[in-house]
Structure formats: structure tokens, C-alpha cells
Amino acid sequence: MADEKKQYTFRCTVCGYEVTIDEPELPEDFVCPVCGVGRDFFELVEN
Numbered sequence: 001m002a003d004e005k006k007q008y009t010f011r012c013t014v015c016g017y018e019v020t021i022d023e024p025e026l027p028e029d030f031v032c033p034v035c036g037v038g039r040d041f042f043e044l045v046e047n
């Protein structure tokens, strides 16, 4: 069986954009591609 990496989904609290990555935190320099806010405005979505 293949190892499945845990995935984390973050949602922009300003515009609702969602991004899924395999790290528990967004990169420090991550910015929302829709509205341009930084990662502080993203919240982790519980799956």
C-alpha cells in the first residue's frame, strides 16, 4: 500500500479561498492568490 501523506486544508477568512498542502502550517511568505492577505488570515479547516 502506498503511504498517504496527511493533508491540511486552509481557508482564507477574508475571501473563502481554500488551499490544501501536506504541511500543518502555511509557508511564512504565503499570500492568498485571490485577495492578497498573508497566512495570518487563513484558518485550518478540519476534515
Ligand SMILES: [Zn+2]
Pocket: 012, 013, 014, 015, 016, 017, 032, 033, 034, 035, 036, 037
Ligand atoms: Zn483571500
